[in-house]
Every structure is written in C-alpha cells, then in structure tokens.
Amino acid sequence: MKLIIEQLLNGLTIGSFYSLIAMGYSMVYGVMKLINFAHGDFFTFGSYMGYTLLVMGITFITSTLGVWGGMIAAMLIAAISSGVLGLTVERIAYRPIYPAGRLPAVVSALGASIFIQNAIMIIWGPRPHAYTSDVIPGFILNIAGFRINILQIIILLLSFLLMGILYYIVQKTTFGAAIRASALDRETAALMGININLIIFFIFALGPALGGVAGVMVGMYYRKISFIMGWNFGLKAFTATILGGIGNIPGAMVGGLILGVLEMLGSTYLSTAYKDVFVFLVLILVLLFRPTGILGEKIAEKV
Amino acid sequence: MKLKNENSQVNRLSRKNNWFVILLILLFLLFPLVIKNDYFIDVAFFFGIYTLLGLSLNIVLGEVGLFDLGHMGFAAIGAYTTAILNTRFGIPVLILLPISAIAAAIFAYLVCSPIIHLKGDYLCIVTIGMGEIIRLTLLNNPFGLTGGPNGVFGICFPTVGSLMTIDNCPKFYYYIWIVVGLTVFALIRLQNSRIGRAWNYIREDVIAAEALGVDVRYYKLLAFVLGAALAGVAGNIYATKLMIVSPESFSFMESCLLFCIVLIGGMGSIPGVLIGAAAISLFPELFQTFAQYRMLFFGAVMIIMMMFRPGGVWPRQRGRILLKPVLMRAEKSEI
Numbered sequence: 001m002k003l004i005i006e007q008l009l010n011g012l013t014i015g016s017f018y019s020l021i022a023m024g025y026s027m028v029y030g031v032m033k034l035i036n037f038a039h040g041d042f043f044t045f046g047s048y049m050g051y052t053l054l055v056m057g058i059t060f061i062t063s064t065l066g067v068w069g070g071m072i073a074a075m076l077i078a079a080i081s082s083g084v085l086g087l088t089v090e091r092i093a094y095r096p097i098y099p100a101g102r103l104p105a106v107v108s109a110l111g112a113s114i115f116i117q118n119a120i121m122i123i124w125g126p127r128p129h130a131y132t133s134d135v136i137p138g139f140i141l142n143i144a145g146f147r148i149n150i151l152q153i154i155i156l157l158l159s160f161l162l163m164g165i166l167y168y169i170v171q172k173t174t175f176g177a178a179i180r181a182s183a184l185d186r187e188t189a190a191l192m193g194i195n196i197n198l199i200i201f202f203i204f205a206l207g208p209a210l211g212g213v214a215g216v217m218v219g220m221y222y223r224k225i226s227f228i229m230g231w232n233f234g235l236k237a238f239t240a241t242i243l244g245g246i247g248n249i250p251g252a253m254v255g256g257l258i259l260g261v262l263e264m265l266g267s268t269y270l271s272t273a274y275k276d277v278f279v280f281l282v283l284i285l286v287l288l289f290r291p292t293g294i295l296g297e298k299i300a301e302k303v
Numbered sequence: 304m305k306l307k308n309e310n311s312q313v314n315r316l317s318r319k320n321n322w323f324v325i326l327l328i329l330l331f332l333l334f335p336l337v338i339k340n341d342y343f344i345d346v347a348f349f350f351g352i353y354t355l356l357g358l359s360l361n362i363v364l365g366e367v368g369l370f371d372l373g374h375m376g377f378a379a380i381g382a383y384t385t386a387i388l389n390t391r392f393g394i395p396v397l398i399l400l401p402i403s404a405i406a407a408a409i410f411a412y413l414v415c416s417p418i419i420h421l422k423g424d425y426l427c428i429v430t431i432g433m434g435e436i437i438r439l440t441l442l443n444n445p446f447g448l449t450g451g452p453n454g455v456f457g458i459c460f461p462t463v464g465s466l467m468t469i470d471n472c473p474k475f476y477y478y479i480w481i482v483v484g485l486t487v488f489a490l491i492r493l494q495n496s497r498i499g500r501a502w503n504y505i506r507e508d509v510i511a512a513e514a515l516g517v518d519v520r521y522y523k524l525l526a527f528v529l530g531a532a533l534a535g536v537a538g539n540i541y542a543t544k545l546m547i548v549s550p551e552s553f554s555f556m557e558s559c560l561l562f563c564i565v566l567i568g569g570m571g572s573i574p575g576v577l578i579g580a581a582a583i584s585l586f587p588e589l590f591q592t593f594a595q596y597r598m599l600f601f602g603a604v605m606i607i608m609m610m611f612r613p614g615g616v617w618p619r620q621r622g623r624i625l626l627k628p629v630l631m632r633a634e635k636s637e638i
Contacts, residue, residue, distance in 0.1 A: 122599065
C-alpha cells in the first residue's frame with residue numbers, strides 16, 4: 001500500500017513534466033497542424049538556462065533570494081528564454097515553410113531540433129551537467145511513515161497551478177475561445193476576425209515557456225541534465241499528447257499524467273527495463289480502440 | 304507526322320536519361336579503382352546503405368504517403384535475424400539475406416495489419432511506438448538472444464561458396480551498390496505497374512481510390528511489407544559489414560533521418576532518394592574538419608533546403624513524358 005502511494009506520487013510528478021511539455025505540442029499541433037519536433041529541445045534549453053542562472057548567481061541566490069526564490073528565478077529565466085527561442089524558431093524555420101505544406105515543415109522542425117541540440121552541446125559541452133545540491137530546495141518530511149520530499153510536492157503543485165492557469169485561459173476566456181476556434185479551422189477563424197498571428201505568437205511563446213519551466217523542474221528532480229534529454233522527454237510528451245487526443249489541451253494534461261503514472265506502475269509491478277515498452281504498448285492499444293485519444297472528439301471526415 | 308513528333312520527344316527525354324544513367328554507372332564502377340582510400344570507399348558504402356533504406360521507406364512514405372517514423376525497426380529485425388542466426392547456428396549470411404527480408408516482412412505484416420486503418424499522424428505515432436518497442440526490447444536482451452546494449456558481435460563476412468569472400472571495403476562497396484542497382488531497377492518497374500499506380504492513387508486521394516475499387520487496405524499493407532523486406536535486406540548487409548549489431552544503430556533519430564532522406568529528395572522520386580541519402584550520409588563526413596559544428600550546419604541546411612525547395616531537390620514529375628504531347632494536341636485542335 002505504501003509502495004503504491006509513493007509510486008503514484010512519483011508517477012504524478014513525472015506525469016506533470018510530460019503534461020507541461022505536452023501542452024506545448026498540443027497547442028502548436030492544434031493551430032498549425034505541425035508536429036513540432038523541436039519542442040523537446042526548447043525544454044532542454046530552458047533547463048540549461050535555469051542551470052546557468054543557478055550556477056552563475058549562486059552567491060546572490062543563497063544570500064538574497066534563498067533557495068526557493070532561486071528556483072522561481074530559474075524557472076522565470078527558463079520560461080522567458082525558451083519562449084524567445086520558440087518565437088525565433090517559428091519566425092525563422094516554420095513561418096516561411098507553412099505555405100509549402102505539412103511535410104516540409106516536419107523536415108524543417110527536425111532540422112531545427114538537430115540545430116538547437118547541437119548548439120546546446122557546443123555552448124555547454126557534451127558532458128551532462130548536474131544541478132548542485134546547494135541550489136536545490138526541499139527537505140524530507142515524515143508524514144505517517146511516508147518519506148516525502150517537499151520539493152516533489154511543490155513541483156506537483158506548481159505544475160498543477162500552471163496547468164490550471166492554461167486551462168482557464170484556453171477554456172474560459174474569449175482569447176481561449178479564439179485559440180480553440182483556430183484549432184478547429186484556421187481559415188474560417190481568420191474570416192471571423194480572429195488575429196491568427198497573435199494566436200501563433202501566443203502558442204509559440206507559451207508552449208516553449210511551459211517546456212522551459214518543466215526543464216528546470218526536471219533538473220531539480222533528477223539533478224542531472226544532458227543535451228540529448230529533449231528527445232526522450234519530447235517523445236514521451238508527444239505520446240502523451242496523442243494519448244489525450246491531439247490538439248486538445250486538457251487532453252494533453254490528462255494524457256501526460258496518465259502516462260507518468262503508467263510508467264511508474266509499469267516499472268514497479270512489471271519490469272523496470274520494460275517500462276517504456278509498456279507505455280508504448282498502452283499507447284498503441286488506446287489508439288486501436290479509440291483512435292482520437294482519450295479526450296479527443298470524433299471529427300466527421302471531410303470528403 | 305504528329306505521332307512521329309511525339310515519339311521523338313519521348314525518345315529525346317529517355318536518351319538524355321540514358322546518358323545520365325550510363326555516366327552514373329561508370330562513375331560507380333571506377334570510383335574504388337581511382338580512389339584507393341578505404342575511408343572514402345567506406346563513406347560510399349554507407350551512402351549505399353542509406354540509399355537502400357531510403358528506397359525502402361520511399362515505398363511506404365513516398366509512393367503511398369503513409370507516415371512511417373519507425374522504419375529503422377524493420378531494419379533492426381533484419382539485422383538481428385542475420386546476427387542471431389549467423390552467430391548461433393553458423394548459417395552463411397548470404398543465405399540469410401532473403402531470410403532476414405522475409406522475417407522483416409512477416410513482422411511488418413503482423414504488426415501493421417491491425418494499425419493500417421489509422422490515418423496520418425496517428426499512424427505516425429504508432430510507428431514511432433513500434434520502432435521504440437523494437438529498440439527497447441532489443442536493449443533488454445530477451446531470452447539472452449540480443450545481447451542487450453552491447454548487441455551481437457562476430458557476424459561472418461558474406462561468402463559465395465568457396466569462390467569469393469566479401470571481406471574488404473571495395474568488395475563491400477560493389478556488393479551494396481549492386482543490390483541498390485537491382486532494387487532501383489525493380490522499383491522503377493514497380494512504379495510503372497498496376498501496383499505503383501494504385502499506390503499513387505491512394506496517396507493522392509484515398510476516397511476516390513476506394514470508390515474506384517482499389518483495395519486500399521491490401522495495397523497499404525503491401526507497401527509496408529515490401530518496404531520492410533527491403534529494410535531487412537539493408538539490415539542484413541549493414542550487420543555483415545560492421546560484424547556487430549547494437550540497438551543504438553536503430554534509434555528514433557535514425558528513423559527521422561530516413562524520413563528526411565525521402566522528403567529532401569522529393570516524395571516518391573528514386574533519384575531524389577539518392578540525393579537525400581547523399582545529403583544525409585556524405586554531409587557529416589565532408590564537414591569533418593568542422594568537427595562539432597557539422598551537425599549544427601546540418602540542421603541549418605535542412606531548414607534552408609525546405610525554404611527554397613519544399614518539394615524536394617528532385618521531385619517526381621508525374622506523367623510529364625506521356626501527357627505533354629496530348630496537351631499539345633488539345634491546344635492545336637482548339638485553334
């Protein structure tokens with residue numbers, strides 16, 4: 001019982017990383033119909049920027065901000081830098097290629113991914129970096145026999161807060177309605193007076209920003225970051241997007257959490273080595289029986 | 304009179320092509336004789352491997368338009384079939400060539416039958432999942448067969464009875480390019496056949512194809528099975544060249560590169576695959592001097608290419624030779 005609860009908590013934590021990254025995939029896919037392969041690298045970039053801030057400003061952080069303040073500062077820097085990178089990539093690598101169709105954009109996205117990944121490798125070096133323990137906040141609490149790291153709880157709460165904010169924006173506000181309308185049909189939405197460029201600006205700033213925050217969280221949680229981790233997390237997050245229903249933002253949140261929990265449960269009860277196999281098998285089974293994902297709506301086929 | 308004119312136009316086009324092909328074949332034959340450097344011959348060998356893999360994905364992605372981002376999985380099946388059967392049972396690898404093709408094909412049939420109805424991005428993610436499942440399973444050493452992360456090593460060189468052993472770089476070079484040549488020949492024949500036309504019809508408009516009685520499911524599966532078989536052949540040759548197979552050679556990244564080979568060259572275009580494979584395999588080697596910057600350039604070049612030639616470097620020109628005279632005739636009759 002104790003094991004189950006601990007593993008569920010771990011699963012939710014990992015799942016919240018996936019969710020934060022997956023929302024970026026989902027927003028971009030919804031509006032642009034583009035699988036943004038570079039998204040995982042925005043996440044890596046955020047993680048490295050947060051790391052750099054924490055290493056460079058270590059004296060300032062420990063003296064003035066405190067470790068928690070340092071964490072928030074790192075997340076802000078990561079969010080801003082990833083957001084700027086996202087907008088830059090959109091402007092340079094995607095915007096000129098949209099008119100040519102979807103497949104060239106996929107190649108361009110892969111190119112952007114390779115470019116960013118190698119740029120990170122050149123700037124920070126090929127070896128993995130570690131978030132040192134003096135910048136990582138948190139302490140172990142003993143509650144009713146459970147050893148719980150406060151950092152994990154804060155990460156969970158923070159990512160739920162971010163997801164809640166995004167959910168509110170997308171589902172409850174007029175601007176959110178505009179995003180959903182452009183996801184349904186971009187041309188018609190534009191004809192109805194929705195400023196598509198503003199929407200594209202928003203999704204390419206906010207999606208990577210959330211990814212960047214997730215990057216700092218991953219750095220704090222696992223303590224080790226490497227320049228290739230974007231591929232792995234990106235692939236999982238993309239899987240989560242599909243699992244929840246592609247283009248559907250609440251779906252991406254749910255998909256990410258389910259994926260994280262599945263992964264943890266799989267590694268506890270089946271086999272650690274086969275946990276990813278298990279995750280992908282579940283994905284394939286879900287798609288076989290519910291091809292639009294868990295929360296995806298059935299869309300009538302256009303002839 | 305008119306007919307003659309049409310024929311001469313067709314002939315002129317094909318004659319130009321013939322010269323080009325002859326030039327290419329000459330270049331291919333002379334390359335190892337002129338350049339004695341084993342390193343360059345090896346680069347040309349891997350160019351051949353990527354071409355073969357690109358051709359195999361081109362069937363699925365280029366001809367039928369099915370998004371397959373797990374194609375390296377099929378090559379892995381072929382390579383591991385070869386590696387395991389050769390190291391355990393000592394079966395000559397040349398005999399294993401068709402066997403690994405068949406193994407990959409059967410695997411593709413079994414795996415793709417249930418998922419073939421999925422469309423576009425859903426098929427894409429399922430094939431990613433499939434490729435990853437294959438790689439992770441190989442990594443985990445099931446039944447002690449695949450050797451885990453180290454892979455299987457000690458695969459023999461291909462031997463033709465006691466006549467010849469393919470054991471050095473030039474021989475491997477000729478081996479792979481002869482296979483590529485035969486494949487290209489077969490694929491051109493296939494493109495102009497009933498099957499090829501059915502494939503292209505499905506790519507252009509599935510619903511119309513179905514309405515006209517094309518068995519969409521059958522032809523899609525056929526593309527997957529043929530593509531997988533070819534990838535299995537490539538896997539076999541790859542395994543015998545390196546004498547070792549390991550899961551890292553069949554990662555998601557490699558599948559993405561194959562995807563790029565087809566799209567850089569131009570979907571469904573065989574010369575395009577050659578260009579795409581050249582770009583993917585030669586580019587990092589040519590820019591060795593830049594060492595760590597080369598992949599950076601590579602990414603940038605991919606983006607720039609798509610800006611200026613989104614349809615690929617050498618897009619397939621459908622029906623140009625046959626259609627032009629007909630159009631000319633129509634214009635004339637209007638006057």
